Amino acid sequence: MVQVTFKQNPVTLPGKEVQVGEQAPNFTVLANDLSPVSLEDTAGKVRLISVVPSLDTGVCSLQSKRFDQEAASLGDNVEVLTVSADLPFAQKRWAEENGTQGITLLSDHRDLSFGEAYGTTMQELRLLARSIFVIDDKDQVAYVEYVPEGTDHPNYDKAIEAVKALTN
Template sequence: MNERTGVITFQGNPLTLLGEELKVGAKAPAFSVVDNGLAPKTLADFSGKVLIISAVPSLDTPVCDMETRRFNNEAAKLGADIKILTLSMDLPFAQARWCGAAGVEAVQTLSDYMSSSFGEAYGVLIKELRLLSRAVFVVDKAGVVQYVQYVNEITEEPDYDSALEAARKLV
């Protein structure tokens, strides 16, 4: 597995990402994760939609909480052609509890805890922590990556406006 250093930090300390760096124009890699009810979900389950895929370390941390709430608020304005997914290594039960407590219904949370297939395929699995690094990907209806942001310092929020604008241009 490819290891990438010098890409991200956590509170200024460098970490190692596993997997290939995704680039705009690449075919979105397949992945296999589970939803809050432990049902398997794959990239193919969302075909025909523009996807904003938000990878976060853990919903139970302040920045991930803020980010997912922000995307949940934005989702209502985007229309039916755009789906926002938030992926983390949190257990599905913890994701469901967090969504209920936060009132998050427009964003679908998915867990990569079983096989880390998303983390490895999208190059966001943190070797030292076995968590996902903060990143945002926008995938068009044909399954092509149209926007990528690997957030350099994982305690910082992503560029919401650029990701949302990239998604809106695809519908």
């Protein structure tokens, strides 16, 4: 079971910890126009899924900007998705304010479908724990990082290396 803290306080992550080599669980989240989006909608592509508690915080904003900048160099067969429990309207505002173009922002606020499927829901906060998942074009999990302290950055380089290993 994954052990995560948020501001040094332990949080409960119900759901199953996703492991490398497993079939990626499906989920349904919302796009910024409130349309449903699932893992199946990006079938056949490599997916880098960056999970953040809230785009309106410093580390989450920096994480999302970093992957937005990296997205262009990853090629057309890679989708970079950022998932949070922020409302779709807040995500859209953040994207407009930050001029993002390489990432797709998705909201898990309605059902916590992603959080439950990937074991990232912080039960006490109803936010998602910072984590990274890389899924190959056949829906197999190739890389997983659950960041132990929710206010720390993930290992950007390892996540990008995992994506590049699947596309070279």
